[in-house]
Amino acid sequence: MSxxxxxxxxxxxLGGLTVVREIFRCMPGERVIYxxxxxxxxxxxRSVSAIKRFGMQDARFLLxxxxxxxxxxxxxxxxxxxxxxxxxxxxIPVIGVVLPGSRAAALRTAERKIGVIxxxxxxxxxxxTQALHNIDNxxxxxxxxxPLFVPLVEEGLIDxxxxxxxxxxxxxxxxxTGIDCLILGCTHYPLLMETILATVGTRVQLLDxxxxxxxxxxxxxxxxxxxxxxxxxxxxxxxxxxxxKTPNFDQVARRFLGQEIQDIETIELEDIGE
Amino acid sequence: MSxxxxxxxxxxxLGGLTVVREIFRCMPGERVIYxxxxxxxxxxxRSVSAIKRFGMQDARFLLxxxxxxxxxxxxxxxxxxxxxxxxxxxxIPVIGVVLPGSRAAALRTAERKIGVIxxxxxxxxxxxTQALHNIDNxxxxxxxxxPLFVPLVEEGLIDxxxxxxxxxxxxxxxxxTGIDCLILGCTHYPLLMETILATVGTRVQLLDxxxxxxxxxxxxxxxxxxxxxxxxxxxxxxxxxxxxKTPNFDQVARRFLGQEIQDIETIELEDIGE
Numbered sequence: 147m148s149x150x151x152x153x154x155x156x157x158x159x160l161g162g163l164t165v166v167r168e169i170f171r172c173m174p175g176e177r178v179i180y181x182x183x184x185x186x187x188x189x190x191x192r193s194v195s196a197i198k199r200f201g202m203q204d205a206r207f208l209l210x211x212x213x214x215x216x217x218x219x220x221x222x223x224x225x226x227x228x229x230x231x232x233x234x235x236x237x238i239p240v241i242g243v244v245l246p247g248s249r250a251a252a253l254r255t256a257e258r259k260i261g262v263i264x265x266x267x268x269x270x271x272x273x274x275t276q277a278l279h280n281i282d283n284x285x286x287x288x289x290x291x292x293p294l295f296v297p298l299v300e301e302g303l304i305d306x307x308x309x310x311x312x313x314x315x316x317x318x319x320x321x322x323t324g325i326d327c328l329i330l331g332c333t334h335y336p337l338l339m340e341t342i343l344a345t346v347g348t349r350v351q352l353l354d355x356x357x358x359x360x361x362x363x364x365x366x367x368x369x370x371x372x373x374x375x376x377x378x379x380x381x382x383x384x385x386x387x388x389x390x391k392t393p394n395f396d397q398v399a400r401r402f403l404g405q406e407i408q409d410i411e412t413i414e415l416e417d418i419g420e
Numbered sequence: 421m422s423x424x425x426x427x428x429x430x431x432x433x434l435g436g437l438t439v440v441r442e443i444f445r446c447m448p449g450e451r452v453i454y455x456x457x458x459x460x461x462x463x464x465x466r467s468v469s470a471i472k473r474f475g476m477q478d479a480r481f482l483l484x485x486x487x488x489x490x491x492x493x494x495x496x497x498x499x500x501x502x503x504x505x506x507x508x509x510x511x512i513p514v515i516g517v518v519l520p521g522s523r524a525a526a527l528r529t530a531e532r533k534i535g536v537i538x539x540x541x542x543x544x545x546x547x548x549t550q551a552l553h554n555i556d557n558x559x560x561x562x563x564x565x566x567p568l569f570v571p572l573v574e575e576g577l578i579d580x581x582x583x584x585x586x587x588x589x590x591x592x593x594x595x596x597t598g599i600d601c602l603i604l605g606c607t608h609y610p611l612l613m614e615t616i617l618a619t620v621g622t623r624v625q626l627l628d629x630x631x632x633x634x635x636x637x638x639x640x641x642x643x644x645x646x647x648x649x650x651x652x653x654x655x656x657x658x659x660x661x662x663x664x665k666t667p668n669f670d671q672v673a674r675r676f677l678g679q680e681i682q683d684i685e686t687i688e689l690e691d692i693g694e
Contacts, residue, residue, distance in 0.1 A: 185470055186460055196459055196664045270667065297571045308589065311582040390470045393544065 147371035152177035152384065153363065154208030155217045158200070159187030160388075160395070161296075161333030162219030163402035165243065168360030169217075170381050173367070175374045178384040179211045185390035185415050188296065189222040190265035197267070201227040205235055207387070207413070214372055217363055218242040221264055221332050221355070225273035239366055243333070246358035248277040251327040252285060254351060261320045261350070262289040263342075264331030265296065274331055288323045292316040292332075299334040300398060304341065313338070313345040321346050329353045337401065387411045421645035426451035426658065427637065428482030429491045432474070433461030434662075434669070435570075435607030436493030437676035439517065442634030443491075444655050447641070449648045452658040453485045459664035459689050462570065463496040464539035471541070475501040479509055481661075481687065488646055491637055492516040495538055495606050495629070499547035513640055517607070520632035522551040525601040526559060528625055535594045535624070536563040537616075538605030539570065548605055562597045566590040566606075573608040574672060578615065587612070587619040595620050603627045611675065661685045 153176055155166055160182050169178060181204055183189075189197050201223035205216060215238055218224045218231065224242030232240050251260045262274040269291040278285050294312050303309050320328070328350050330336060336354050343352060367373045374380070388395065391412050399407050427450055429440055434456050443452060457463075457478055463471050475497035479490060489512055492498045492505065498516030506514050525534045536548040543565040552559050568586050577583055594602070602624050604610060610628045617626060641647045648654070662669065665686050673681050 185466065187465075191461075191666050191668075192459065192664050193666060267667070293575050294568070294571055294577070297568055301567050303568070306589070308582040308585040311585065315580070315582065390466050392465050392467060393541070394465075 148375050149214045149367075149372035150177075150374050151212055151214040152179045153215045153217060154179050154181075154211065154213035155219050156181040156183070156204040156208055157219040157333060158183050158189040158222060160184065160398050160402050163399060164333045164336050164356040165217060165219040165359050166384075167402070167404050168357045169363065172360050172364050173373065174380055175377060176380040177374065178380065179208055179213060179387070180384070181207055181387045182389070184388040184392050184395070188265070189220060190267040190293075190296075192267075194226050197222055198227040198230045201231055202234060205231050205240075209235065211385075214238055215363060215367060216240045217359060219333060219356075219359070221268045225268045225271035239370070241359065241362055241366065243355045243359045244273045244277050244331070246362040247329045247331065247353050247355035248274055248281060250358045251329050251353050252278055252281040254353070255285070255327045257324055257326045258282075258284060259286045259288065259323060259325045261323070261325035261328040262287060262331050263292050263295075263316065263320070263328065263335065264289070266291040266293050268331050274329060288320055288325055290316055290320050295332065295338055296334045299337045302401070304337060309338070309341055310345065313341050317342065317345045321350065325350060327351050327353060329355065331355055333402075381405070385411065387413050389413060389415050422649055423488045423641075423644075423646035424451075424648050425486055425488040426453045427489045427491060428453050428455075428485065428487035429493050430455040430457070430478040430482055431493040431607060432457050432463040432496060434458065434672050434676050437673060438607045438610050438630040439491060439493040439633050441676070441678050442631045443637065446634050446638050447647065448654055449651060450654040451648065452654065453482055453487060453661070454658070455481055455661045456663070458662040458666050458669070462539070463494060464541040464567075464570075466541075468500050471496055472501040472504045475505055476508060479505050479514075483509065485659075488512055489637060489641060490514045491633060493607060493630075493633070495542045499542045499545035513644070515633065515636055515640065517629045517633045518547045518551050518605070520636040521603045521605065521627050521629035522548055523555060524632045525603050525627050526552055526555040528627070529559070529601045531598055531600045532556075532558060533560045533562065533597060533599045535597070535599035535602040536561060536605050537566050537569075537590065537594070537602065537609065538563070540565040540567050542605050548603060562594055562599055564590055564594050569606065569612055570608045573611045576675070578611060583612070583615055584619065587615050591616065591619045595624065599624060601625050601627060604629055607676075655679070659685065661687050663687060663689050
């Protein structure tokens with residue numbers, strides 16, 4: 147049994163392409179339909195009602211493309227709008243990026259102390275804390291918003307003195323709590339992996355939400371017998387949509403996806419119901 | 421002769437409140453209708469067509485409120501979409517934030533070398549360079565995008581070591597060119613005035629676009645005999661609209677406006693034509 151339909155993935159912008167990269171790594175035969183709402187990125191600072199509305203519009207656009215699974219690759223929507231989307235989308239599995247990384251961390255922590263970093267919205271929602279406590283109520287969770295990490299990554303300022311100082315500013319207190327696992331709760335953060343690792347030290351294991359989400363998607367599709375036969379390149383047959391073709395799109399997309407996207411399609415916000 | 425109608429001011433977000441603050445400083449009797457498109461902020465990284473479309477929608481919303489003048493307090497829209505808005509709005513004066521600061525700098529430079537800092541979109545548009553060359557083609561203009569300044573201001577990280585390092589990273593080369601005037605081509609930058617001044621030194625005069633724009637508005641209204649009689653408080657009768665009530669709105673608004681806004685009204689994007 148197999149299902150050749152594509153996997154739908156959306157994010158507020160291009161950061162979700164880190165999830166797509168991990169999908170191609172662990173399921174190279176799968177096709178992806180990606181949507182990045184680049185006309186309204188970032189969602190992080192918006193109200194909960196706006197985040198829910200935008201997320202549902204993004205989901206509906208992907209559903210119109212006949213997908214077999216929906217991945218909400220946006221931490222903000224996963225944190226505050228996933229239940230809302232699941233209410234509206236009952237015909238296919240819907241997964242977010244919060245739970246997979248939380249499960250992996252809960253399994254790995256020896257000290258039972260887990261750190262979580264993300265945008266202000268993600269941390270403020272306490273979605274990771276709740277997910278971790280649902281898994282094991284005895285876990286101690288320390289979270290910290292790192293709002294400058296996204297612009298640093300988007301500017302390509304990965305390896306500068308002030309990037310390291312910003313990382314220290316955000317992370318030193320977190321390390322002092324004695325955490326042994328740190329969840330990167332934002333799709334941009336994997337690109338800062340080396341700087342974060344150098345700051346927190348090797349005693350702390352970093353958990354990349356993008357990787358664990360792709361792995362969970364693979365597990366679910368396998369369990370449902372819905373994996374696409376692993377021949378041919380899923381990437382070559384994937385499609386990438388944005389709501390606005392921003393000036394340095396190609397460069398940013400390459401940074402997140404790890405390869406060039408040949409053909410990016412633009413849709414109007416009007417077409418997704420705004 | 422006088423005109424008691426309000427002045428319409430819009431920005432992609434809340435930064436334009438620095439222009440409103442200057443309006444109340446130099447014209448305390450004037451009422452303002454402000455619109456911040458907080459559901460779609462920032463415009464800086466969007467395509468030119470999106471910037472024009474969003475700007476026109478923002479303008480139309482304010483026009484529906486019977487204003488006597490329209491101030492485009494958004495550097496991005498002023499840079500790439502002002503002509504487009506002027507084509508559609510012929511009944512009242514429309515001014516942007518690019519020309520006023522440029523005029524002031526052109527009058528003040530002794531070395532005839534002017535620096536301009538702004539977002540990537542503003543600098544990329546070369547709007548300040550063109551405006552300055554239209555005034556005096558012999559001026560030498562050196563511009564530099566400082567994309568991290570906005571998130572630093574929005575996070576309130578005004579006085580930190582890495583803010584100073586970021587300022588040095590952006591500004592040292594600019595100072596080496598021998599400029600004696602530096603235009604702050606972004607509504608957020610006045611809040612970094614001290615850090616910028618400490619970096620560039622007192623040899624360089626800083627020109628705040630917000631201040632010069634308010635001054636130009638006052639000059640135009642006076643010339644037209646359309647100033648509101650200076651009694652009563654314009655602020656108390658002003659109205660403030662946003663397209664999304666973001667979580668830390670009050671705090672950010674106070675930082676830009678210098679005082680508390682009691683009543684913020686929210687409008688839906690649908691209502692402005694999106």
